[in-house]
Amino acid sequence: MAASSISIVCTLRYVDRTASGWYTPRSVIRVNFSRSNELYQRALRVIPGGVNSPVRAFKSVGGNPVFISRGEGAYLLDEDGNRFIDYVCSWGPLILGHAHPKVIEAVCEAARHGTSFGAATAREVELAEMITQAVSSIEKVRLVNSGTEAVMSAIRVARGYTGRTKIIKFEGCYHGHADPLLAKAGSGVATFGLPDSAGVPAGVTADTIVLRYNDTEGVRQAISQYGNEIACVVVEPVAGNMGVVPPTKEFLTCLRELCDKHGIVLIFDEVITGFRVAFGGAQELFGVRADMTCLGKILGGGLPVGAYGGKREIMDVVAPTGPVYQAGTLSGNPLAVAAGIATLRALQEPGFYQRLERTAARLEQELTTIARGLDVPVHCNRVGSMMTLFFTPGPVTDYASARTSDTNRYAQFFRGMLERGVYLAPSQFEAAFVSAAHSDTEIDYTLEKAAEVLASMREIDSES
Numbered sequence: 206m207a208a209s210s211i212s213i214v215c216t217l218r219y220v221d222r223t224a225s226g227w228y229t230p231r232s233v234i235r236v237n238f239s240r241s242n243e244l245y246q247r248a249l250r251v252i253p254g255g256v257n258s259p260v261r262a263f264k265s266v267g268g269n270p271v272f273i274s275r276g277e278g279a280y281l282l283d284e285d286g287n288r289f290i291d292y293v294c295s296w297g298p299l300i301l302g303h304a305h306p307k308v309i310e311a312v313c314e315a316a317r318h319g320t321s322f323g324a325a326t327a328r329e330v331e332l333a334e335m336i337t338q339a340v341s342s343i344e345k346v347r348l349v350n351s352g353t354e355a356v357m358s359a360i361r362v363a364r365g366y367t368g369r370t371k372i373i374k375f376e377g378c379y380h381g382h383a384d385p386l387l388a389k390a391g392s393g394v395a396t397f398g399l400p401d402s403a404g405v406p407a408g409v410t411a412d413t414i415v416l417r418y419n420d421t422e423g424v425r426q427a428i429s430q431y432g433n434e435i436a437c438v439v440v441e442p443v444a445g446n447m448g449v450v451p452p453t454k455e456f457l458t459c460l461r462e463l464c465d466k467h468g469i470v471l472i473f474d475e476v477i478t479g480f481r482v483a484f485g486g487a488q489e490l491f492g493v494r495a496d497m498t499c500l501g502k503i504l505g506g507g508l509p510v511g512a513y514g515g516k517r518e519i520m521d522v523v524a525p526t527g528p529v530y531q532a533g534t535l536s537g538n539p540l541a542v543a544a545g546i547a548t549l550r551a552l553q554e555p556g557f558y559q560r561l562e563r564t565a566a567r568l569e570q571e572l573t574t575i576a577r578g579l580d581v582p583v584h585c586n587r588v589g590s591m592m593t594l595f596f597t598p599g600p601v602t603d604y605a606s607a608r609t610s611d612t613n614r615y616a617q618f619f620r621g622m623l624e625r626g627v628y629l630a631p632s633q634f635e636a637a638f639v640s641a642a643h644s645d646t647e648i649d650y651t652l653e654k655a656a657e658v659l660a661s662m663r664e665i666d667s668e669s
């Protein structure tokens with residue numbers, strides 16, 4: 206049967222707009238995904254896999270992707286008119302929620318003056334200054350268009366600066382889809398169980414040393430063996446692409462000490478953690494400074510952006526000052542820069558991160574209590590407003606332990622929540638994000654529905 210003719214009908218508690226402008230649970234109605242299914246069939250004919258990024262497909266959780274028409278605060282609205290409380294938040298950028306009035310206003314105002322100039326602007330200087338003030342290890346910064354570009358460029362710079370070729374990365378960490386980094390990567394690569402990517406010649410990853418996350422001894426050994434050939438260590442200071450895996454304190458400190466000792470550039474990929482776990486990112490939270498930092502996501506307030514920066518003497522090797530070439534037609538795009546400035550300003554309001562922490566902590570604690578009360582073995586890793594519920598008793602400290610999670614259970618949980626109006630990442634190996642638009646109302650509703658879904662999963666278990 207053609208999937209377009211399948212109408213997935215489920216009971217969904219609808220939500221309605223309140224005086225505060227957001228949405229709250231209302232009556233129970235019947236909804237379907239027929240328009241999404243129809244669009245998916247059309248998309249399959251003209252877009253590989255029907256999606257513009259693999260993690261958007263529902264391959265590992267079953268069903269078809271939901272086609273989104275709008276976002277409002279903590280909610281997504283789809284083409285069939287269903288509403289979902291959104292914990293994907295565009296994979297991290299939307300820390301203020303969807304269509305935040307100040308961000309929209311800034312983008313519209315910028316658009317009226319033109320969408321791209323391919324020339325220097327005052328606002329990009331302002332954003333660069335804001336970045337250097339937020340992350341004190343960044344003395345100079347270059348804006349690019351995505352996290353992939355940021356890390357790819359930072360590695361080129363580290364190689365150019367040190368004159369060395371080898372790089373160290375960690376299993377399950379994902380740094381975008383640049384060739385040398387597609388080795389035992391997280392995110393979609395982990396979701397689809399691909400050890401590496403076809404199309405990446407072995408020679409390109411030959412200089413990539415892949416080690417276990419949080420394994421300080423492994424790093425010591427690799428550096429003692431290859432020390433003077435290693436240009437950089439690139440790491441997600443909180444892993445977010447194998448699900449959330451926090452670093453041990455010793456891990457980051459050890460990386461810092463070893464890099465100092467051996468003249469290696471320490472690159473923190475803060476594309477997810479930047480402005481997420483603290484205004485100054487993981488470096489502020491853990492008190493460990495990187496030599497270079499990669500940013501993206503929140504920095505663009507939902508528009509395409511990336512940035513890489515670091516110590517002045519390192520960044521001065523970048524063209525036109527130095528010999529390392531890196532460029533981009535749309536880099537420093539005025540709309541993205543305007544959205545970024547508006548977002549960073551909102552994040553500096555007093556108490557912003559404390560409020561976010563309270564909301565996220567409540568979700569984590571009560572979700573874990575509910576699951577354990579129902580005898581469903583789970584382990585929730587959380588750092589600030591990013592978290593992952595693993596279906597394993599845990600602990601989850603690296604990629605191998607993340608993979609002990611029962612992904613079939615995650616798929617059941619995902620589908621049950623989707624059918625009840627809660628949109629989670631369609632993969633176990635991703636983070637859930639809480640935004641400032643998630644209030645107690647959304648958390649209450651999410652917990653109530655999680656309890657229903659987890660209880661139904663336990664019933665299925667006991668029947669089988």
Ligand code: HOZ
Binds near residue numbers: 259261392445
């Ligand atoms: N880093 C994001 C997922 N963890 C990227 C989203 C994508 O690949 O589409």
